[in-house]
Amino acid sequence: MTLNRRQFVRALAAGSGYTAASARGVFAQAPYDLIVKGGRVIDPSVRLDAVRDVAVANGRIAAVEADLAASAIETIDAAGKLVVPGLIDIHTHAGRVKDGPSLCLADGVTGFVDAGSQGADAIAEPVAIARSAPQIARVLVNIGRAGILPDGDTMNLARADVGAARDAIARHTDLIVGVKARLSRDVAGTNDLEVLKRAREVASQAGLQVMIHMGQTMTALPQLMELLRPGDVVTHMFAPPPNSIIDDRGRILPEVLAARRRGVWFDVGNGRTGHLRWDTVEKVMQTGFWPDTFSTDWTPEGRAAQVFNFPNVMSKFFDFGMPLDQAIARATVNASRVFEAFRDRGTLNVGAPADIALLELRSGSFEFVDNFTNTRTGHQKLFPAGTVLNGKRVA
Numbered sequence: 368m369t370l371n372r373r374q375f376v377r378a379l380a381a382g383s384g385y386t387a388a389s390a391r392g393v394f395a396q397a398p399y400d401l402i403v404k405g406g407r408v409i410d411p412s413v414r415l416d417a418v419r420d421v422a423v424a425n426g427r428i429a430a431v432e433a434d435l436a437a438s439a440i441e442t443i444d445a446a447g448k449l450v451v452p453g454l455i456d457i458h459t460h461a462g463r464v465k466d467g468p469s470l471c472l473a474d475g476v477t478g479f480v481d482a483g484s485q486g487a488d489a490i491a492e493p494v495a496i497a498r499s500a501p502q503i504a505r506v507l508v509n510i511g512r513a514g515i516l517p518d519g520d521t522m523n524l525a526r527a528d529v530g531a532a533r534d535a536i537a538r539h540t541d542l543i544v545g546v547k548a549r550l551s552r553d554v555a556g557t558n559d560l561e562v563l564k565r566a567r568e569v570a571s572q573a574g575l576q577v578m579i580h581m582g583q584t585m586t587a588l589p590q591l592m593e594l595l596r597p598g599d600v601v602t603h604m605f606a607p608p609p610n611s612i613i614d615d616r617g618r619i620l621p622e623v624l625a626a627r628r629r630g631v632w633f634d635v636g637n638g639r640t641g642h643l644r645w646d647t648v649e650k651v652m653q654t655g656f657w658p659d660t661f662s663t664d665w666t667p668e669g670r671a672a673q674v675f676n677f678p679n680v681m682s683k684f685f686d687f688g689m690p691l692d693q694a695i696a697r698a699t700v701n702a703s704r705v706f707e708a709f710r711d712r713g714t715l716n717v718g719a720p721a722d723i724a725l726l727e728l729r730s731g732s733f734e735f736v737d738n739f740t741n742t743r744t745g746h747q748k749l750f751p752a753g754t755v756l757n758g759k760r761v762a
């Protein structure tokens with residue numbers, strides 16, 4: 368068998384203990400598949416913020432270095448752009464429409480969770496979309512068996528069907544990673560606590576996590592917090608009263624602080640209705656209780672209003688004091704920790720899957736609208752500027 372140089376380098380890299388770096392030592396000019404050249408690389412997983420070239424081979428990050436001399440089959444000129452790990456959005460409804468995953472991918476989202484678009488009855492729909500998505504995708508099953516309903520997922524308590532949810536999970540164990548419980552008064556009414564108990568029961572039996580949709584619940588938040596375990600997720604953490612995470616004197620509730628201490632995640636979940644109000648955002652941000660993760664609560668409708676895209680959601684926090692690298696951490700390395708399926712992502716470490724988001728950071732005057740038509744003016748905004756998935760440039 369004759370190997371050309373490229374195949375030889377690959378054989379070395381894939382084989383017994385040789386790394387791509389040592390293979391490159393054999394041939395100083397070994398070609399890569401792709402080099403993203405000259406961008407400002409921000410990788411919070413290693414506290415890197417510097418101009419670097421990122422080289423990719425065999426779908427993985429092969430080198431992150433200044434002025435790489437090696438050649439590549441394809442080069443992306445990233446001068447003037449940010450080069451960050453592919454974004455991971457843990458609360459979307461991209462599983463609701465067929466082109467959801469590809470639309471999000473164009474925004475730099477190389478991994479997502481469909482968070483409860485469907486319950487047991489139609490779970491096959493988001494599961495099928497997640498399975499055929501170009502990027503890694505996982506699904507939360509709504510504890511309401513009919514999924515999201517205009518008149519409330521679990522207003523009829525019988526819809527919070529433990530057996531049906533358990534069966535749905537059993538049918539799709541490879542893609543379902545948790546149970547979603549939407550608890551607002553217009554979704555669950557007075558059933559919120561019982562709905563959460565049932566979601567918790569299903570999740571615990573299957574060894575999965577719960578994500579609660581908080582805000583404007585009938586039951587007081589401390590009582591709901593009691594049921595959350597390490598690894599569970601609270602989304603819509605900036606929801607305004609009643610039952611927000613701060614009291615009327617602007618202090619984070621002790622039960623919320625305790626939940627974070629024991630390992631419950633607090634997530635943004637931007638969305639369009641009832642989840643985000645600037646005065647609550649401001650008060651919470653001032654306490655220092657910052658989100659663990661950003662997420663969009665993306666829907667096709669959100670694409671046209673308020674949410675737009677993940678980089679836009681990230682930008683909303685700059686003028687509340689969040690530095691750029693911290694904003695990126697919340698959309699990359701932090702998000703990769705929440706669900707195990709994403710754990711080797713959210714980083715540009717050599718050896719990691721080569722999922723990369725290119726972003727443009729523009730300065731100017733940008734209007735951001737909350738879920739209550741209040742506007743705030745920001746002075747910096749991130750725009751999607753290209754995606755690399757599994758080492759390949761997304762067209």
Ligand SMILES: [Zn+2]
Pocket residue numbers: 458459460482638664
């Ligand atoms: Zn949602």
